[in-house]
Amino acid sequence: MNKNDRFVKKITPKSVDFSRWYTEIIQKAELADYAPVKGMMVIRPPGYALWENIQQLLDKRIKESGHSNAYFPLLIPESYLQKEAEHLEGFAPEVAWVTHGGHEELEERLAVRPTSEAIIGTMYAKWIKSWRDLPVLINQWANIVRWEKVTRPFLRTTEFLWQEGHTAHETKEEAEKETLMILSLYKEAVETDLAIPVIEGKKTEREKFAGALETYAIEALMTDGKALQMGTSHNLGQHFSKVFNIRFEDRNQNLQYAWQTSWGVSTRLIGAVVMAHGDDSGLKFPPKVAPIQVIVIPISVGDWKETVLPSAQNVESVMKKAGLRVKLDDREEFTPGWKFSEWEMRGVPLRIEIGPKDIKEKQVIAVRRDNREKEAIPFNALSQRVPEILQKIQESMFEEALKFQRENTHELHNYEDFKAVIEAKKGFIKTLWCGDPACEEEIKEETMATIRAVLMEKEEEKIQGKCVHCQKPSKFLVIFARAY
């Protein structure tokens, strides 16, 4: 078998079939592969390295905002899930049930956690006694299982990885403040680290987390015009504290139920990075989270191993010392041209080429993945210039995505336009809505578009008008889209 055959460079162009492009690029770039259990995936090293980078940056933000990590059990007794009725109803169809331990049948079924409010609530009831114990600010990195019927790698899988924050507070106001602080933290993380612009908003009753008082979310637009929910932050009110009996003695010696929040982002973010930035040549990773930020490719002509390779190795070591994630591709069995395509496909933000001519001129050629701009960089400027270019790439990728989002956000107030736009161009539709769930449901049935976000608009006049569908007086300014 010829190694050149191992990576079929040809992938279905994104413009031809977005969905096929997505599943093909994920497999070819070895981000993920299908596991033998339906709907489960294996996250392969390049995909996992991306996740580790996302995780590390987010974990730092979560800790800096005062939260600590902990770990709660994977298996939750059925009776605990049943305590919050709405919560159980929301999750029951998706739960994987453990019924046997070893050779024995269990007395009570155990849920493989579909989320951890029930188990964490149980523990908080044990730990929280006084207002002095509050706030409790805990986060968990964990795997989650939800029995999904239709799956797609990273976007919707039977098992996925995530972080889930669970906090408890003295007052309603504090819980609401936490919920919104986390929403901002997520927005900042996704925009800064993943270079993906998002809109923030509240969810409607229909899209709300099962058991929450309010759900807030950040939503991004993928390059096929569909929306992807990137993270959610729930104000749980006292729903869970009442059923799990999380009570504390307040400052006036009265017993009160705690106010709670929960919030999470998942490996879905990997899918977002693929869909928000990729192109026909493959992946395009933002430098901040790219597993490899710089690929060094020696131009292998003549006696390159004696002449070019030592300089290429030197470039690699200079980049490493500059704190960058760099790789030298010195394999003999591939041509430089093949390597260029390969690493473009794998999304490396910057390629450094070095050949005999460059060595004479004491320089390298740097080529940006995002816009293919070339630049000669003198050897002695490498450790200063490369980080600058990477920063530029990060910013341009965000600008590019923001431009796309703006161009594909359609403000309109007429239902015929709504239908035409959703059908022809997709994107975000910014419009007015009456607030009636029945109306929302009708729009969904007719257009497959749902309300992604109720905008947190404070100016009264901006929400006044008529509902785009039923023409009754509007109560909310919202973003509609077809969504993943």
Next chain:
Amino acid sequence: MNKNDRFVKKITPKSVDFSRWYTEIIQKAELADYAPVKGMMVIRPPGYALWENIQQLLDKRIKESGHSNAYFPLLIPESYLQKEAEHLEGFAPEVAWVTHGGHEELEERLAVRPTSEAIIGTMYAKWIKSWRDLPVLINQWANIVRWEKVTRPFLRTTEFLWQEGHTAHETKEEAEKETLMILSLYKEAVETDLAIPVIEGKKTEREKFAGALETYAIEALMTDGKALQMGTSHNLGQHFSKVFNIRFEDRNQNLQYAWQTSWGVSTRLIGAVVMAHGDDSGLKFPPKVAPIQVIVIPISVGDWKETVLPSAQNVESVMKKAGLRVKLDDREEFTPGWKFSEWEMRGVPLRIEIGPKDIKEKQVIAVRRDNREKEAIPFNALSQRVPEILQKIQESMFEEALKFQRENTHELHNYEDFKAVIEAKKGFIKTLWCGDPACEEEIKEETMATIRAVLMEKEEEKIQGKCVHCQKPSKFLVIFARAY
């Protein structure tokens, strides 16, 4: 409720009842708590922070030795586990089985992973085609479920966290080399980071991993004289590659089965840190992995908030700048004396006290947790001196543990002595063994001691003699102990 009552300082002395001391200190220091499912625990923030530090240092070592992280599914079809007969037999009594997804019964039961050889072998068969694809060097950080009858926090729990490395190689020699390289890496990590000396050795058939060709392990002696297995490294030979069909075209175009290894350490290491270093006052964390390395306690007398507190805050910020994990305990409701005991109990390696007298003399008092040595440190020497002391503590803790291990390793060749020592002093018994599993079993039944390690002794004369039990010619120099 008075906050002073929240932490009952009194714990059962270690010397009185080691087992009670262990479970009490774990709960009082908030390392873990019991979850509602039998045998499952919650790892609370201080325990999880310890794990994160252990994990971070070990992950670095694993990556530097050429391995990448990935993530494989939690649920494994029963038929995959059944492929390797010995493996299934070993794990079947401990498997938690998922039988329902949502409201539907599954066609095939799914095991909640008790270890991942089966699922990873399945994927490797898909990925490995040629010798050019080898070696495959993958590690996974994951949760594991094993249905244990008797459990104890961190040491043996129904769910635990671990890393499991899984590699595939061209030759038997390479696989053996990897197995031993990882064994050394584990020894280095545990001795350097956790300050716990270990012995390395091979496992007997009885103690071997189900499905392995050879199992190697590192074993440490806890302060109650019992042994704890700290990590294992398995040479899997071709056992799994044959049943999962992991074949590759070798350099001569022949099809060959790959040679595999697997290896892991778990949250059990947290239990080891508690048991190897703790004392009657509580935990004693090695500085390298301590969640908090330095606790700053202002002496709260008179107008301390105006006079002492600003200096204490300054000390905290100097320590932070020096890259240390520091905390200032400026709570008003506790006395300095109470805080001293509290943070000793929680294992913080170094306490810095600062009072009015110290401020006058421009110094602080540093008190070591390990030996309670006091030292005055001038303000301007803090950022240099404190890291030095922490390094000293790390080294002394290792020396102390090594001294204990040596004093409690008994070389003997008489079975009466064996029984007397095991009963009276426990510890490691270094002796000769015939190699007969029946003899090993008899010793276990009579003394509750098992062979923890077959020493990798190369000098022939050291293994020649008579078996300590049956008096037949010996084949191995081994370490016996009662073990967790």
